[in-house]
Amino acid sequence: MFTNAFKSILFLSPAMVCTITFGQITENNTNKDNSKIITDSIKLDTVINVKKEQLEFIVDRESEDERHDLKKRTSYFLRNARVTYGDMSIYADYIELNWNTGDVYAEGKRDSIGQIIEPTKFVQGQQEFTQDAFKVNFKTKVGIAYNVRMTEGEGVITADKVKRVNDSIMYMNRAEYTTDSYFKDGKTSDRDYFIRTSPGKLINNGENKTLIAGPTQMFIYDIPTPLVAPFAYIPLGSKRSAGILMPKPGERSDLGFFIEGIGFYVPIGEYWDIKLTGDIYTKGSWGLRTESMYKKNYRYNGGFSASFEKRITGIKGLTSGNNTFNKNDLFHVSWRHQQDPKSNPYTNFNANVNFSSSKFYQNSINTQFIQNNQVYTNNINSSITLNKKFKDSPFSATLSMNHSQQMNQNQNVNTENLNNNITLTAPSLNVNMSRIYPFAPKAGAKKGLIQNLGIDYTLRGANEIRTNDKDIFTKTMWEEQSRIGTNQRMNLTSGVTLFNYFPFSFSSTYNEVWSDRKIQRIYNPLNQRTSDNVIKGFNAYRTFNVSANISTNVYGTFLNSNKEAKIQGIRHVLSPMVGYSFNPNFQDPSWGYYQSYEGANMEEIWYNQYEQALYGISVPQLSNSLTFSLLNNLEMKVKDENDPKGVKKVKIFESLNFSTAYNFSATSFRLAPITMSGNTSFLDRKVNVQFSGQFNPYKLIFEPGKDTGKYIDELALPRLTNFQVGTGYTFDNSTFGGKKFDEKNYSKRGSIRDENFYYDDKNYAHFAIPWSVSANLAYSYNKGSNRNGKSTGTVNLNGKIKPTPYWDISAMTTYDFIENEFTMLNLNFERDLRSFKMSFNWVPMGRYKYYGFMIQIKSSILSDLKYNDRSRSRF
Known part of the structure; x- marks a missing residue:
């Protein structure tokens, strides 16, 4: 027994001595192997000589086998080895640790001919690197690695040799960077592209990582390309980084050779950035742009952009012909701001500003507006x-500023001669009081007209300016083109149900307008023209009206006694409504709203002196009208074996409405035109049709030889004067009973790039081919008092198809079936090239004929690295 114990002590003594001597190891394996120690087959660079000192952290390790050299104070960990020191962990087939210097050498697993088949892995924090072999010092954290692979952001960096200076800086020799997602995920070892540089420096400042490279060249499928740069600056971290924006070269016959979008990007603070770019054309045109985005989570987000362009076309000195010299200044300003509703439930601020010169979109030198x-x-x-x-x-309350601008589509019109194409409302104030019921009981239902009496109030006030490009922000705009006005409106409403079947409602409106002007109209017999003199000052006028209506619903039902019949029943719902409205004659001189002047024949002509006032365009005359409307809903039940209930509802008309009015106070044409509107649907409500029209009930007389007639105060068969109809439908794979592609029907799936393909038992590839075609029809007919009507009709077609998993083809066109011509055609082809996307856009007809070809890296980091070829733009 004593002998066995003594033998055990002798057997364990090396491990005990190693543990006491080194004092850093917390775990010891029991696996023993007396085989020869594997030595380094790669010649190592000298890292940095360090002083002998104790390690700062405890070393934790595990392996299938280990050996310790007491003389060299070195440990060897073999097969599936792991060594952890602080936040650094090393995984390798062979690890060598020197306790004196703190040097650690790791090497991957080799095959029978000495090739690395399983690389080593170095992990520090959230960073992970793989390499064939490396050496690092635990004390200084300086190291050298060979055949390194590291994932940084959206891409992967590989390098023949990497020298680690500290936690923040690494130097690389023959480094290659790619954002190929298949290579990054380990699906393939062949990159579709990479950027090669030597030397390179990787700076790691936490979330802000940057790769600074020397001479750089792009390779596509291992083929070198002429895309070469003397240096490169690639931000890799999650934080934004400043950098140069790559330009887009091209040529246009009207502007010459150009580079567009050259500039730089700068992040400013945590919530804001700015991008400055410029466009240069060899024929003299140039443009400057600035864009800025900002965002603060849970508070607001937005962006601002401004551009100025100097467009120069033609030959200097020519004043006529195709090459007439033109020089135009174009500008554009936009601002978008959106407040998060959760930041303040009672106050909300939003902005959407889009202001430009009237010819900006049509004449801009930047071709993005054509695309x-x-x-x-x-x-x-x-x-x-x-x-x-x-x-x-x-x-x-709502305080706002608004802007509306009509753009000039006619290029032959001088912008300076445009008449008031810009409308500014600055400021505008709206105050609303939602409906209240002052006489309603605090609890229980409201009864009677008094308890159901509701009151709501609205106040609108604004300063409106109608101006043009020439007068914008000038003294003329502020003094002569500005109108100030206020409109107050109060509505009284009430209603009850009579005899349980007849809802009755009553309403009255009081309207008051304040204005800063009124007009005085004078007839000048010398030039035989009338002129208006604007009289500034405070003015006000007031109007009111009352109305009431009563309605009900009438149901008509047909039920088929034959249970086997296709049509099981029909239901028709009629909703007639009769109303009455009364307006006093505010055009009567006693109200003081209308004034008169003497015409050419000394006759007295009355005019509305508030017709130029804001909110004061019309003053109502006497109206004592009876209104009629009839709403129809027609549907039926048909037998359907596919429906769980055995029947389904089919709507013939979801709505079909007719309305008119009769004015007792009118001296002629008392009956108003009959208006019609409605909608219906087909194909299980997949196709919706809307239509409307108007009928004139009076007789129309044509004089001989004239195509325009005159209505007389004599009732006749109602005449259709206008009609509109619109519908649309989207056709797709399921429209004609097509079966949905189901990947579960196939046992094999492609690998690498073919992973979206599925293979049957005979190795034929199968994949989904989604497609859709949207067709929208718009037709209108207008006859008025003419003998013959005019029709307009267009069909807008928008189609998309994906013939393979990596191709997208779309087309959009408009066909005028009245003129029998296509007014526009836009074709777009897109190809997914794994790390790239390629697109070709073509407009072969119309005013803006254009083509554009672009190939671009999909990664957001290198999205500005692209080739863009565009045709001449025609204006």
């Missing part, structure tokens, strides 16, 4: 709004 179809922009609008809700109150 986005913005060249067809007819008008632009802006608004800045501050909303305020008052807690525990029916009142709310």
Whole structure:
């Protein structure tokens, strides 16, 4: 027994001595192997000589086998080895640790011919590196690695040799960077592209990582390309980094050779950034742009942009012909701000500003507006709004500034001659009081007209300016083109149900207008023209009206006694409504709203002296009208074996409405035109059709030889004067009974790039081919008092198809079936090239013929690295 114990002590004594001597190891394996120690087969660079000192942290390790050299004070860990020191962990097939110097050498697993088949892994914090072999010093954290692979952000960096100076800086030799997602995820060892540089420096400042490289060249599928740069600056961290923006070269016959978008990007603070770019054209045109984005979580977000362009076309000195010299200044300003509603439930501020010169979209030197179809922009609008809700109150207020601008589509018109194409409302104030019921009981239902009496109030006030590009922000705009007005409106409403079947409602409106002007109209017999003199000052006028109506519902039902019949039943719902409205004759001189002047024949002509006032365009005359309307809903039940209930509802008309009015106070044409509107649906409500029209009930007389007639006060068969109809439908794979592609029907799936392909038992590839075609029809017919009507009709087609998993083809066109012509066609082809995306856009007809080809890296880090070829833009 003593002998066995003594033998055990002798057997364990090396491990005990090693533990006492080194004092850093907390765990010891029991696996023993007397085989020869594997030595380093790679010649190592000398790292840095360090002084002998104790390690700062405890070393934790594990392996299938280990050996200790007491003389060299070195430990060897073999097969599936791991060594952890502080926040650093090393995983390798062979690890060598020197306790004196703190040097650690690790090497991957080799095959029979000495090739590395399993690389080592170095982990520090959230960083992970793989390499064939490396050496690091635990004390100084300086190290050298060979054949390194590290994941940084959206991409992967590989390098032949990396020298680690400290936690923040690494130097690399023959480094290659790619954002190939398949290579990053380990699906393939072949990169579709990479950027090669030597030397390189990786700076790690926490979330802000940067790769600074020397001479750089792009390789696509291992083929070198002419894309070479003397240096590169690639931000890799999660934080934004400043950098140069790559330009887009091209050529246009009207502007010459160009580079667009050259500039730089700078993040400013935590919530804001700015991008400055410029466009240069060889024929003299140039442009400057600035863009800025800002965002603060749970508070607000937005962006600002401004641009100025000097467009120069033609040959200097020519005043006529195709090459006439033109020089135009174009500008554009936009601002978008959106407040998070959760930040303040009672106050909300939003802005959407879009202001530009009237020819900006049509004449901009930047061709992005052709690609986005913005060249067809007819008008632009802006608004800045501050909303305020008052807690525990029916009142709310809105303070806003608004802008509306008509864009000039006719290039032959001088912008300076445009007449008041810009409307500014600055400021505008709206105060609203939601409906209250002052006589309603505090508890229980409201009964009678008094308890159901509701009151709501609205106040609108604004300063409106109608101006043009020439007068904008000038003295003329502020003094001559400005109108100030206020409109107050109060509504009284009440209602009851009579005899349980007839809802009755009553309403009255009081309207008051304040204005800063009225007009005095004078006839000048010398030039035989009338002129208006604007009289500034405070003016006010007031109007009111009352109305009442009563309605009900009438049901008509047909039920088929034959249970086997296709049509099981029909239901028709009629909703007639009769109303009455009364307006006093505010055009009577006694109210003081109308004044008169003497015409050419000394006759007295009356006019509304408030017709130029804001909110004061019309003053109502006497109206004593009876209104009629009839709403129809027609549907039926049909037998359907596919329906769980055996029947389904089919709507013939979801709504079909007719309305008119009879004015007892009118001297002629007392019966108003009959209006019609409705909608219905087909194909299980997949196709919705809306239509409307108007009928004139009076007789129309044509004089001989004339195509325009005159209505007389004599009732006749109602005549259709206008009609509109619109519908649309989207066709796709399921429209004609197509089966949905189901990947579960196939046992094999492609690998690497073919992973979206599925293979049957005979190794034929299968994949989904989604497609859709949206067709929207718009037709209108207008006859009025003419003998023959005019029709307009268009069909807008928008189609998309994905013939393979990596191709997207789309087309958009408009066909005028009245003129029998296509007014526009836009074709777009897109190809997914793994790390790249390629697109070709073509507009082969119309005013803006254009083509553009672009190939671009998909990664957001290198999104500005692209090739863009565009055709000449025609204006």
